[in-house]
Amino acid sequence: MIKTLHLFLPDFGPLAEKDVYRRHIVTGERAKAEGIATLTPSRSARIEDLLLVHTPKYIGALRSGEPPELASSGGVWFPSWIDVSLSVLGAFLDAIDSALVHGVSGMLGGGGHHAYPDHGGALSPVNDIAIGVHYLRSKGLRRVLVLDLDAHFGNGTVASFPDDPDLFLFDFHGHASDFGHPDTPHLFKNFRVEPDARLYLQALRKELPTVIDEFQPQACLYVAGMDVFSGTPNPPLRLKIPDIEKREAFVFEVLSNQKVPVAYVHAGGYASVETLVGLHMITARFAHGALTLYGSTRINWLQ
Numbered sequence: 001m002i003k004t005l006h007l008f009l010p011d012f013g014p015l016a017e018k019d020v021y022r023r024h025i026v027t028g029e030r031a032k033a034e035g036i037a038t039l040t041p042s043r044s045a046r047i048e049d050l051l052l053v054h055t056p057k058y059i060g061a062l063r064s065g066e067p068p069e070l071a072s073s074g075g076v077w078f079p080s081w082i083d084v085s086l087s088v089l090g091a092f093l094d095a096i097d098s099a100l101v102h103g104v105s106g107m108l109g110g111g112g113h114h115a116y117p118d119h120g121g122a123l124s125p126v127n128d129i130a131i132g133v134h135y136l137r138s139k140g141l142r143r144v145l146v147l148d149l150d151a152h153f154g155n156g157t158v159a160s161f162p163d164d165p166d167l168f169l170f171d172f173h174g175h176a177s178d179f180g181h182p183d184t185p186h187l188f189k190n191f192r193v194e195p196d197a198r199l200y201l202q203a204l205r206k207e208l209p210t211v212i213d214e215f216q217p218q219a220c221l222y223v224a225g226m227d228v229f230s231g232t233p234n235p236p237l238r239l240k241i242p243d244i245e246k247r248e249a250f251v252f253e254v255l256s257n258q259k260v261p262v263a264y265v266h267a268g269g270y271a272s273v274e275t276l277v278g279l280h281m282i283t284a285r286f287a288h289g290a291l292t293l294y295g296s297t298r299i300n301w302l303q
C-alpha cells in the first residue's frame with residue numbers, strides 16, 4: 001500500500017478568506033487530490049501549551065484584546081484570535097506526533113518564528129516552532145534541530161532559547177532583522193549580498209549534513225518558507241522553482257537518510273495563491289517521497 005503524508009489543517013476562522021491563509025487550505029486540497037496526502041482537521045492546543053514559551057501577560061492580551069498594541073503585536077487582533085492561534089498550534093503539535101510515528105508530517109500553515117515570549121511579531125502571534133521544541137522534550141526527545149529556511153530571520157525563536165545546549169538553530173535568510181547571538185548552538189547565514197541560489201544551495205549542501213552528523217538531532221522542526229522565491233515582491237532571496245525543488249529534495253533526503261523525524265510548517269509566502277500552492281506542493285511531494293525511506297524504525301529515534 002502506498003503511504004500517504006499526514007497533513008494537519010487548522011481552523012483559520014475569519015482569516016480563511018485572506019489569500020495569505022487560503023494558500024494553505026488550497027495546498028491541502030491539491031495534495032489530497034494528487035493522492036499523496038491525508039488531511040486531518042487539527043486539534044485545538046491548550047493555554048498551557050502557550051505557557052511553554054509565552055508570558056501570562058501576553059497570553060492574557062491574546063485572549064482579551066487588551067492592551068490593544070500588545071494583543072495586535074503579531075497581527076490585527078479580533079475576538080476569536082486566540083482560538084485561531086490555538087488551532088494553528090494544535091495542527092503543528094499534531095504534525096509532530098505524526099512525524100514521530102511516520103518519520104515525516106506537516107501542517108498547512110504555521111511558522112510563527114517572529115513571535116517573542118512576551119510579544120508577537122510580523123504575522124506571528126504565537127511561536128509554534130519554539131513551543132514545538134518544548135513539546136518534543138515532553139515526549140522524551142531532547143536534541144532538536146530547528147531548520148529555518150524561511151527568507152526572514154527567525155528572531156522570535158532565537159530569543160526564546162538564549163542558552164540551550166541541546167537545541168541547534170539553523171537559519172538561512174536574506175534579511176537580518178534583529179540578528180541574535182545566542183549561546184545556543186547555531187548556524188546563521190545571511191545571503192543578502194548574494195541572493196541568488198548558487199551559494200545558498202552550495203552552503204546548504206555543505207552545512208546541513210555536517211550539522212546533523214555532529215549534533216545528532218533526535219527530531220527536526222522544518223520552517224519551509226516559500227518567500228525565498230524570486231517572484232516575491234522585494235525578494236530577500238531569489239530562488240527559482242528548480243532551485244526550490246533542489247532545496248526541498250535535499251532537506252528531505254538528508255533527514256530521511258539519517259532517520260531524523262521531521263515536522264514542517266509552510267511559513268512565509270508572498271505571491272499569488274496559485275503560485276504559492278505550486279511552491280508548497282513541492283514540499284509536500286518531497287515529504288511524501290521521503291516517507292518510505294523512514295520505514296518503521298521508530299524505536300531508534302527514542303533511544
Ligand SMILES: [Zn+2]
Binds near residue numbers: 151225227267
Ligand atoms: Zn518570511
